[in-house]
Amino acid sequence: MSDLFHFEDFAPGQSFDLGSLTVSREEIIGFASEFDPQPFHLSEEAGSASLLGGLAASGWHTGSLVMRLLATGLLNKSAGRGSPGMTRLQWKHPVRPGDTLTARADVLTTRDLRSRPDLGIVTVRVTAANQTGTGVVEWENPILFAKREPAA
Amino acid sequence: MSDLFHFEDFAPGQSFDLGSLTVSREEIIGFASEFDPQPFHLSEEAGSASLLGGLAASGWHTGSLVMRLLATGLLNKSAGRGSPGMTRLQWKHPVRPGDTLTARADVLTTRDLRSRPDLGIVTVRVTAANQTGTGVVEWENPILFAKREPAA
Numbered sequence: 109m110s111d112l113f114h115f116e117d118f119a120p121g122q123s124f125d126l127g128s129l130t131v132s133r134e135e136i137i138g139f140a141s142e143f144d145p146q147p148f149h150l151s152e153e154a155g156s157a158s159l160l161g162g163l164a165a166s167g168w169h170t171g172s173l174v175m176r177l178l179a180t181g182l183l184n185k186s187a188g189r190g191s192p193g194m195t196r197l198q199w200k201h202p203v204r205p206g207d208t209l210t211a212r213a214d215v216l217t218t219r220d221l222r223s224r225p226d227l228g229i230v231t232v233r234v235t236a237a238n239q240t241g242t243g244v245v246e247w248e249n250p251i252l253f254a255k256r257e258p259a260a
Numbered sequence: 261m262s263d264l265f266h267f268e269d270f271a272p273g274q275s276f277d278l279g280s281l282t283v284s285r286e287e288i289i290g291f292a293s294e295f296d297p298q299p300f301h302l303s304e305e306a307g308s309a310s311l312l313g314g315l316a317a318s319g320w321h322t323g324s325l326v327m328r329l330l331a332t333g334l335l336n337k338s339a340g341r342g343s344p345g346m347t348r349l350q351w352k353h354p355v356r357p358g359d360t361l362t363a364r365a366d367v368l369t370t371r372d373l374r375s376r377p378d379l380g381i382v383t384v385r386v387t388a389a390n391q392t393g394t395g396v397v398e399w400e401n402p403i404l405f406a407k408r409e410p411a412a
Contacts (some may be wrong), residue, residue: 139324142324142328143324143325143327143328144324144327144328144331145328145331145332145336146331146335146336146340146342147336148342158341158342159341159342159404160342166324166327167343167345168320168323168324168327169324171320171323172291172294172295172296172318172320172321172324173295175295175296175318175320176294176295176296176297179296179297179298180297183298184297184298184299188298189310189311190298190300190310190311190312191319191351192350192351193319193348193349193350193351194346194349195347195348195349196345196347197345197346197347197349198344198345199343199344199345252311
């Protein structure tokens with residue numbers, strides 16, 4: 109357990125590389141069919157006729173893909189205890205079939221949790237860019253982490 | 261097309277019933293395995309040992325399920341054109357296997373889009389509750405809608 113990141117290991121200004129993944133056309137249409145069946149997420153034709161300018165992933169799909177990178181690249185290497193929410197989520201650019209997304213998490217703030225001396229909250233800004241370096245999504249996320257040494 | 265909701269049909273104070281769905285244990289574990297493999301979303305044992313007090317859906321899964329209700333219950337009956345982001349998303353209560361979620365969208369504000377006279381932005385608060393009436397998730401979402409009559 110001692111090699112896991114705990115609350116005390118985080119500080120504002122740190123940046124964590126969360127790795128990369130590639131999304132396929134089948135995954136985009138499959139996710140949208142199940143969770144966000146708006147026409148522009150389901151076919152090239154409807155996508156091309158829309159503001160998105162072509163078939164594009166559901167924003168919830170993009171966020172969920174980046175969540176996978178956050179979980180595998182940071183949270184599952186840490187004493188993460190979940191998150192109460194998110195704010196300022198922006199979908200900045202369409203995600204297309206074949207895009208490779210690379211994500212990172214930047215630590216914004218850390219603070220104790222008054223009600224639970226064994227926990228602290230680390231707020232991170234999660235960002236992801238595609239293979240051309242264009243940002244596709246970002247959000248801010250307060251995340252609970254266990255402390256190595258609970259406060260008195 | 262004329263029976264679709266357009267920008268002009270929305271006004272602050274309106275509330276749209278988005279319907280209900282039920283989530284299974286298999287769906288919770290399947291989504292988490294693919295998108296949010298933190299232990300407390302993958303097994304009863306790890307869930308019970310966590311702050312969530314039992315196996316609970318990924319917050320991204322809960323949001324994606326409610327997105328499906330938003331798409332089928334409102335956006336696909338409207339001239340919806342997508343959304344640039346979300347804010348103030350709160351995961352308020354764990355979603356458990358077998359839970360039935362009922363969602364609604366309340367219109368907060370409507371405004372013209374200066375750069376596109378054919379579009380307007382409707383900001384809704386999306387909320388979902390479980391079968392006991394306990395709120396599980398909410399967020400605020402500006403959504404683009406086509407106008408029936410583009411502004412001059």
